[in-house]
Amino acid sequence: MQISEDVHNYMENLVGQVLARPEYTEQFDNDQLADLACLALIQLKPVYIRHDIDFLSTLSEQRLMLLKEYAETAVSSAKGMILEDRRKNRQDEFPVIFTNPRFDEDAELEWFEKPILKQQIK
Template sequence: MHLHDDIHNYYEKMLLEEIINRKLYDQYNDDVMADLCCTVLNQLPSRYIRSDIDMAFYLSTTERVHMQQRVATAIDVAISQVAKKASINE
């Protein structure tokens, strides 16, 4: 069975936006970033969608802000767990 290529977790998009905003790729190598992303996404609920446009239409401003806050908090936790551990191992 093959799922449609457009199906994705909306939190992945939000995570990437926050990574860009924080310029985390400038601070961590690819291995740390991969671990960081996995750690963040494992803290968040799944929110699978087919189209970002549909999500933008149906998502209230309050819910979007709440989701952004969850992503920011999950990134902070992941940095404290993954990035600090990686710097110790270097």
């Protein structure tokens, strides 16, 4: 099994359908569309599936409309972030300097790096 080929996030399809509309393709370049997709998808709960046809055959029309609405809202919100990109008009560029880099392999993981589920020791 190869997860990248056998399993995918259905919300990517819905976000892609929204971004394929002329209102987005004519206004944004490919890099901006990719940014829009990332910003939209990060707002959405993933729906991992194997086969679209199997998923859609069990999905109610009402639920599909709701998922499409979520995708629309997420892309709309992401569009605002792209249009108001604060990186464009930076006046003061400050270099980032790491004064105390930490490359200790034995260092304890940060809270966000720790697995959510604890492994059971047998």
